[in-house]
Amino acid sequence: MAFSSEVITSEAHPIPDLMQAWVLGDPGELARREKPVQAPGRAEVLVRIDAVAICATNLEVIASGPPAMIEGGLPFNKNFTPGHEYMGTIVALGPGVDEFAIGERITVEIHAGCGQCRRCRQGNHTSCLNYGLNYGEVDKGHRANGFTTDGGFADYAVNHVNTLARVPEGMSDEEATLVVTAATAMYGLTELGGLVAGESLVVTGPGPIGLLGVAVAKALGAEPVILTGTRDGRLEKGLALGADHVINVRREDPVEAVRTITGGRGVDYVLECSGAANALNEAAYMVNRGGRNCLAAFSHEQVPVDVAHLVRNNIYVYGIRGEGRSATHRAAALMAQKRFDASVIHTHTFAMSELPTALRYARERIEDAIKVVVRNERQAAARGLAAE
């Protein structure tokens, strides 16, 4: 590979000129193509992608476009590679990078932001004011892997050093892809809502963020942590991750059940991960006066809201965008200390070449799939050789 002399590479990690990458064509259409391997710029590294987790947002991007935004519009037929929850191995260092070394295993946070707007300067780069502005005359250098720049359904990806978290020894590639999911829950609980030890919490909806929300909240000392959902299998995963109580909303009224568990007082905080149409109202009725709600999922229709209840009870409502305030680093720290086992939510692994099948497993929840991970095959081959 002919990178400029400022880029540091290593013979131990030879880099080809071309790589395999999944590219989005028309809505719902993915094709595996050859693409050039990009050179890392200043403050960037080249990551050899080892594993990528599939997220509900991937399914939305591939089927309908947003929140991905390429060249100011929808991401279709623009040679765009989706995939944002990935981990891998550093194989090249751009100019000025000495924070990381070639060969280190890292997991990445999705948003690098632009680095020059007010929100990025505040550390809120998931709320970058220049979202999608990284092209033509409006180039602010914004980066969000798999949303405004190429993502991880490929062999290699370029990443800013600020988005990298080291993967501790002993953590599997699959578990490392879940750091950013735990980080999204962490941001919702700590930075947005200020959850502290001893506060009570309801998590509504046992999807990946909800389940890891339970795990992170327990690791942070929340008490009690109550999980609501419709499927007993998912609620059992919540118990495995530390939930003190689970409520199946098909059998019990969740607001009444939460009130009963908390002696009529309600909880301090609700992390809403169900996206149900009445979820905000139910969340508002579950919290106590002065309580907080963080909305991590949403209904696609507009929904009526009991504003009077929110106002009269001094209730806070937060919308969450991604793994804000570099929560990836804090989530990685909890996972490195084995404060919870995120791999409880990893259910399936496929080869990268089988991405369409993996996406179908995630979309249709085949075999109760929660987190489906795709791996680059050469990794599997290399591991096979090492084991012989």
Ligand SMILES: [Zn+2]
């Ligand atoms: Zn995601």
Ligand SMILES: [Zn+2]
């Ligand atoms: Zn910005």
